[in-house]
Amino acid sequence: MNVIKRNLVGAAGGGPGRDGGMAEPLLEARGISKRYGHVRALDGADFSVFSGEVVAMIGDNGAGKSTLVKALSGTLRPDSGQIILDGEPVTFTGPLDAQRHGIETVYQDLALAPDLDAAANLHLGRELYKIPFLRVLDRKAMRERAAAAFAELGVELPDMRAPVATLSGGQRQSVAVARVVSYARKVIFMDEPTAALGVVQRARVLDTMRRVRDRGISVVMISHNMPEVLAVADRIEVLRLGQRVARFTAAGTTMDELVGAMTGALATRGGEGSR
C-alpha cells in the first residue's frame, strides 16, 4: 500500500513529470458511466491525459478500457459523466467530431484500405487537389507529404506506390500511425498497438509513440503488455470494474504493483487518493 502511494500521481506533483508544472489535464473523463443492458461497462470512470505525455490505460479484460476509449474518441456516447477538453466540457457527436477536436484513434484493425498505397491511405478522406474544382487529385503532393510524415516518424517504406496489402505488419502499422499522427493535434488513442507485431516491429511502434509525444501530441496506449507499458509510458492509469482504481508514474513502478492494482489484490482508489 505504501509503495503504491509513493508512486501515485499526487496533486502536488501536478501533471506528468516532464512538464514539471501545470496540472490541468488536456483531456479528462469525469465519472463516465455506460451500461449495455444489465452489464455495467463503465461505472463512474475517470481518466486524464496531460499534454505531451504517453499515458497507458491498463486493466483486466472487462475493466472497461475499450468502452472508455470509445467514449473519449467519440465512437460511443456515455450514459452519464463529462468529457473535458482543454478545460471545456465537450460532447462528441461521432468519431469525426472528435477528430475535428484534434483527437484521433489508431484502431486495432488499423482501418486501412489494403489496395491503396501508403500515400493514398494517409490522405484518405483528406485528399489534396491539383484542380480543386474538378476534384483532381494531386498525387505527387500527397506522396511528398506522406514521405515527409513517414520520415518524421523514422519510418522508411520500400515503395511508396505499393498497395499497403503488400507491406509487412509493422509497415502497415506505421502507415496507420503516420496517418493519425499527421492529423491529430492533441491526443492519439492506440488500442493494443503492438498486439499483432513481431519483436522488431514492436520496438519500432514504441519508438514511434515516443516520437509522437516529443512532437507535443499526447498518446494514450491501451495495452496488456506490462513490460511494454513500463518501457514507454510516462504515466499509467488502471481501470478495474469500470472505474479508475489507481494512477502511477511509470518511473519506479514495478510490474507487481500494476498487476496488484489491476486485479484488486491491492485495493486503491486512485481517483480519491490523488486529488
Add this chain to the structure above:
Amino acid sequence: MSAEGPAVPGMAGEPADAAQGSPGLREAQPADRRGDGEPTPPRPRPSAVTVIGRQLRRAIIANESWTLLALIILIVYFTVAAPGKFLTLTDLSYIAKNASPLLVMAVGETFVILTAGIDLSVGAVLVLSGVVAGEFYQHQPGSGANAGAGVILVGAVIGLVTGLAFGAAQGIAVTKAKIPPLIATLAGLGIATGISYLVTGGSDLRIIPARLASTIGNGAVAGVPWLIVIGFAIAIVAGLILAYTRFGRYTYAIGSNAEAARRAGINVDRHLIKVYALSGLLSGVAGVTSLAYFGTTTVAGHPTDNLTVITAVVLGGASLFGGRGSMFGTVIGLFILAMLQTGLVILAVNQYWQYIAIGVGLAAAVYLDQFRIRLRERA
C-alpha cells in the same frame, strides 16, 4: 526496468526494413519467407536498377498485362485462321460499333465492381431506357419518324434520366435498405424487364426518328462512327475520373475497406448511390445509342448483356471483392469478348459457342483472382 529497456536493442540493430531490395513482394519477416528456401540476402538500398525491376515486376503482376496478351493472341489467331477477313478496317469498325453499348455499360459496371458490388441489371436497364425514349418518340406527330433535333434530344435525355433514376434506386436499395447488390440488381433486372414488356406489350417499337438513326445510329463524325466516338469518349473520361479524381479514389477505397473509408469520413452510402446511379445512367446511354443503331427497342435482345459486361470487367483484372481493377483493363476485356464473337462468326463456328466461351472465361478469371488473393494472403 528502465524506460528504454526492451526497446533499444531492436532499434539500433535494425537495418530499416525500408531499404529492402525485394519490393512489390512483402518482406514482413526478417527470416526467409519467400518460399525459395534461401536466407534473405543483405538488404541493399534501392538503386535505379531495382526501381526499374520493381516497375517491371509490377507490370508483370498487373492483370492488365495478361489480358492485353490474351487479346493480342486472339487477334493473331483469328488473323492467321481467316486471312483477309478478320482485322480489316470494315471488320474492326463493325466490331467496335457492335461493342459500343456493351463498352458503355462495362464502364459503369467497372465502378460498381470496384466497390465490391455487382450490377446485374445493365441489359435490362438498357432495354428500359430505349423503350421509354422510344415511347416518347412514338407519341410525337407522325410517330416521331420525322422528329427534329429538339425532340430527339428530349427523348434521349428522357432515356438517360430513366437509366439514372433506376440506377439510383438500386443504389438506395443497396445502401439504405441493406439489400445485397446481387439481389438488389437482380430484382432491378426483373422490374426493368417487366416494365419494358408492359410498355411495349411485348412487341418492339419499330419507328424511331430518322435523324437519330442517321446520326448517332449510323452516322460518323470525321469518318469515325458516332457509336465508336461515344463509346470511347465515355471510356476515356470515366477512366480519367477513376484514376485521377477523388471520385475514383473513393471508389477504390470503399471496395477495398468500406469501414476504413467510413472512419476516414467518407460518406460511403452517398458514394455508392452515385456509383449505382452512374451505372444506370450509362446503361441509359447504351439504351439510346442501341435504339439509334438498331432502329428498334430490341426488348428481348439483351438477356446476356450482364454476363458479357461482368465478364469483360473481370477479364480486365477487376476483383469481384472490390478495390482492384482499371478502366484500361475493362476496355481490353470487352474487346477480347468482341473479337471472340466476331472471330467465331468468321470461322463459321456455331455462334452459340460464344456464350459458353464467355461463361468459361468468367469462371476462369474469377478463379485466377481467388488464386491471387490466396497468394497475397499467404505471403
